[in-house]
Every structure is written in structure tokens, then in C-alpha cells.
Amino acid sequence: MAMQKKNQFVWKRKHLLGLRNLRPEEIEHILDTAAGFEQISTRSIKKAPTLRGKVVVNLFFEDSTRTRISFALAANRLSADVIDFTKKSSSVSKGETLLDTAKNLEAMGIDTVVIRHSAGGVPKFLSKNISSSVVNAGDGFDEHPTQALLDVYTIRQMRGSLKGLKIAIVGDIAHSRVARSDIWAMTKLGAEVTLVGPPTLMPAAVKQLPVRVSYSLDDIIEELDVINMLRIQFERLGSNPFPSVKEYSHYFGLTVERMKRAKDDIIVMHPGPINRGLEIESEVADGKNSVILQQVKNGLAVRMAVLFLVNQGAAMRQKVKAKSQKRKA
């Protein structure tokens, strides 16, 4: 049934920079495509020839294990050549500028750049300056679109649809690219999203986002269908957004005690890596409601879909361009 929808829709984008500007049907199309790819991972030969001859570069300027490996594996399964480039620095450190790095890679004939960077806007910046497809693997506090896609994919897998579901995203919203992408993806697919966390970790204009805000997890825990726990980012604690981790856990941690008041079938998510015992207790993270590992598994299918689609979008643009050039000639 998913495949039927897919046939009616033509994907045209060459880049995946974020979800904010995507239409709901575009998001659904990625999910449908991912569903098609999911079964490849269950075959004995886990490979499809879809991107044979294409080159994908993983350009990671920030630490990442799961996202980088997931993208590499996704590209491998589609038979693309994959190059990993990890450099924990940026132009601030006065080395080669980002633009120079990207242009050099482009000169070697790269089809797709998967970029992770600590500065928001870098994927957009690259997309304007190089001719390869650009996939955002997380930029600053801006977006992390494939994480949100795998989140909604997982929810859809469990519930069939996000329409009308009550979802809470809990934690450091201000410094979370996952939260931003989740907000766009979940609300576009019809869920009601509530952001939960201390006011000091809410972004400036949170009231203008299409969400509700709550400073009390206890107030809303009972009504939730899905709860997505963000990790405490210790590197942000320097600005002292809350008095102590202990106090934070007390108000915003997902404890066994709190889970007793939640719906029986509440879906518990976490983008990882988990701080066990801080934002989520081990028993909950490993409990029957947790889909944390399912999320990781689905990430692979979603990233295969994204890599496939942006290459398709690039090819389509190439065709249109060639046609118009022919006409001019």
C-alpha cells in the first residue's frame, strides 16, 4: 500500500538540508521509500546496485559514531563508493576554510556530500557553493533531518500514522537540532507536539513554534502517546542552565516511577547516546516501551532512502538542464 503512493509522487530535490521547508507528502515519500529499502537489510546479501558508480563522502566536522556509521552503511548497501572524512575543527581554527575543503572534494568528482558540522547553516552554505548533492547529517542547533525522519518512521511503524498522536520532546530544546527537525516532521505529519524542559533550555521564540510548551513532565505524562528524551549535553552545562544534574533529573528525568503514570503503550524514544540514570533510567531505556534500538535500525533504511532520493533528484535536474541546453543550441 505504501508502494502505491510512491508511484504517484516524483521526488525533485537534489539536497536534504532540513525538514522545515519540506511538504508533508515529501516527508511521507521518504518514509515510503525507506520502507521499500528496509527489507534489503533482512536478505542474506544485504546489497542493492542502486547507487553503483556513485561517490558519497561523509564529511564530519564533529564527533559522531552512530550517524556516521549509519550513513556509511547505507551508502554501502546501495553499492556507492564511500569516503569517510573526519576532521574535528573548523575555519575558526584558521586552517583550510570549509569552502576550500568542499571545493577540493568536489574537484575529485563527488556525487553526494553528507555533512555534519557544529555551525548551523553549513549544509545550506555548501549547497550554494558546490555542485554535489548535500545531505545534512546535523548542523549546529539547526536541523538533523535524518534523525527526525527515523523518529517518525519508527512511530509510523508502530502506530500506522502520526495523526492526532500526543508527543513530548523533553530536555535541552534550545541547543537541539534533533528537536527542531522533530518539531517540523511530527507536526507536518499531524502530531501534537509538546516541548518539555526548564525555561532556560527553551529557544527564544518558542511560543511562535507550532507546539505547546510545558515546564512540568508530571503535568502531561499521562496523556502522551510518545515521549522523546533528549540527552543532557554536558558541553552546554558551562552556561549553567540548571543548578545541578540531580535537580534536572528530578524534574525532567524519565524514571520508573513516572512511567507508572504513563499510558501502557507509550513509545519511549531517545536519539542517543544515552546518559543512563540522568535523563532516563536504565530500566526504562531497556524496558518494554523503549524503541531506542529500533530507531537505530530504522536509521539505516531512512538514510538509504535519502541517499537514493537526492541522487535521483540530482539526475533529474541534470536531465532538465541538458534538455534546456539542447533547446538553446
Add this chain to the structure above:
Amino acid sequence: MGDLLIKNGHVIDPANNIDQLCDVLIIEGEIAEVGEVSKSCPKTIYAEGKLVVPGLIDIHVHFREPGDEEEETIVSGSNAAVAGGFTSVVCMPNTDPPIDDATSVEYAHRMGRQARKTHIYVMGAITKDRAGEQLAEMGFMAAAGAVGFTDDGTGLQDTAMMLRALKYTSMLDNVVISQHCQDNSLAGAGVMNSGYNSTILGLPGIDPLAEEMMLWRDIQLVKKTNMRYHAQHISTANSVELIRQAKAESLPITCEVTPHHLLLTDEACSDYDTNHKVNPPLRTDKDIAALRQAVAEGLIDALVTDHAPHLQSEKELEFLAAPFGIASLECALGLYVKALISTGVIDWPGLIRLMSTDPAKIIRVDKGTLGKGKQADVTIIDPKAEYTVDVNDFKSKSKNCPYNGWRLKGKVDYTIVGGEIRYSAKENAAAN
């Protein structure tokens, strides 16, 4: 020095209440006569349909010399200034090393004289190295000709230090303390206005309060010291309110605005175009409306550019990493026409008052007037001429200008400094 006659122009000289068709005669570099001049002059500019105004004065520019000559020098900045119609500019002290002693002030003056384009004035630093810790030698700098003091680039954070600076300089004649109002503890690592756009872009924001808190604090200090104080580039609706109250109390406070805060909002950052990264940051439509209203009400004393040149290679970075600043000296007049005249906020005499007459008063120089016997700094403007901004035509060394490609009205035809034609649009076009 040859004499010069400007014939049949529309002379606007707010200082002398002149707004009429007449002639301007310049003899020996000074204004000899404004009115109907019967005698002829071998050197005559026919200015039918043109505005003849006292030379424009920009009291807030960054010419980067010494230290960052690859971005701008006093020579290239001076060329840009006269192309923009400015016969005087005031350089900010955040050079490298900063202008924080008399020798540095004299150096800038000398480079300006050698450039022989526009008058170069200087504001010295309030504190040594602009570090906010120890007063700079403001007395010596004032004696060397500094027109005021500021740690611009940043605001002076320490309240006691600011109070001391205001007290100390109150013994000096004709200087003003000028402040980039921004409380760093509130601004943090912000790179754009804090609001809806910073929220969805995930970029750290600068709360409008950062500006307003320091402005409020300084107003309290001015009440105590009664020292002349100038608030630079105010950018928020609440800052306008603070200025309104201060002026109602007749405090010796003046303020300025820039073209970008009258024309652009933080939505312009949504493409992560670093040419829109500027400090104070671009705000919202509400702030633009309040600033324009303030101009209409006469609460603003000077229109400036905050011309802040930067290399393209520096601006071609991540939004977080790129430096703050917009270069706009050469198209400022057209931008102000667009923001204030085309919108009916003020008329031409009002604009000239804010771009020449009143800025001269803030820095206490005998300029901004076409009075008889004054040094002949004159700008001739074609108010109807339209043009497209092209950064490649800039005399400035830097092209970090978000207005590239904009269609503007109001073009400088001649810039005359001390009776000499230092810029002519016609000759400039021929040379290109």
C-alpha cells in the same frame, strides 16, 4: 586654489534655513556667496535639477588602518567616502593596534591628509587597548584632535569604568563619549537577533535587552555627570523609548541609526548569508517602524553607515565564524532615500540635516553648513537619478554589501572638499 561656481542648483542648507534655487560661489576654498551670483567663473558646475548641500558627514566608519589594510586603508576608505558624497568621516578606534594614544590619532589624521579626499576625524578609545580596564590618555588624544571617545566594536562593560570616563572627559572641551551599547553578559555568543528567526535557524541570538540595558545604564550615568553622550547605531524599539525619555529630560544625549537597521530584518539571515551578519544585529519590522518613527519625530541626531569592511574570504565562512559588519559607504545616500524619503518619513532638508548639519554638531566641528566664510565642503546630488548597486564598482577594498543588485534613487554627482572637486560621477564613469 581655483574658484568654483555652482550655478542654478537647488540649495538645501538647514543650518542657514536655505531651501531654494540659487547659486553657490566658492573662492579660495571657502563659501563666498550663496544666492544669485552675477559674476562668472571659469570653473562652473551647472546644477539644474540637482541638490547642492553641505558636504555629507558620516560619524561612524571603520577604515581598518592600521592593522587590517587588506580590508580597507585610509586611502581606499577616503575614496569610498567621496564616492558616497561624504566630505568628512569619523574613524572608529578598533584598529590593530587600536587608536588609544595621541600618536595614533595623529597618524590617522596624517594618512587622511595624504589621501587628500575626505576630512578624516578620529574617535580615540576610552580605555587602553579597548580592554575596558584602564583609561586611555583621552586628554592627549583630545589635544591631538580626537573628536570623541569610544571603545566601539564593543561596549564598555564595567559600570564604574564608564562612570569614571564620563566624569574625566567632562573637563575636556568639545569631545563626546560614544558607546556601542551592548551588555556582553546578555549578548553572549549571539550572532543574530534573538527571536523567531534565530529559533528556527538554531543560531545563538542576541537579546534586544543587551543593547537596552547598557543604554539605560549609561543614561543613568549621564544624569549623574551631565557629560555629552552619543549612543551609536541604536536598533530596537525600546532603545527609541529610552532615547525619547532621555531627551524629554533634556539630557545631553544624541543617537544615530544605520541604513541596515532601517531597511533589513533578521529574516534576511535565514539564508545564512553572512553579509547580513552585523552588530547590533538586524532586528524586526516592529523595530524598523519604531526607528523610522523616531527619525520622523526628530529623536535621531545622525544617520551613519557603520561602514565595516571585511574580506570576502572572511565572510565566506560559517555564519557562526564570519565577522560582523556591512560595507555601505558608497550607497548610503541611496539607501537613506529609500528608507526615509521614498517612504515619506522625512523630506530632503530633513535628510541633509541628519547627514550633515546635526552630525557636525555632535562632533563639534565647524561644518555641515554653507555659511559665508566656511570651508567649502559641498555635495551635489542628483535626486532623480536611479542606479543599481554593483559592489565591483566600489572604491572600498571590501565588498561585503547586502545591497548588491539593489535599485536605488539619489546619486552623488560631485563631492567638493575645501573647494576642490574630489569626486565627479562623470569623470568616474569615464575612468571605468
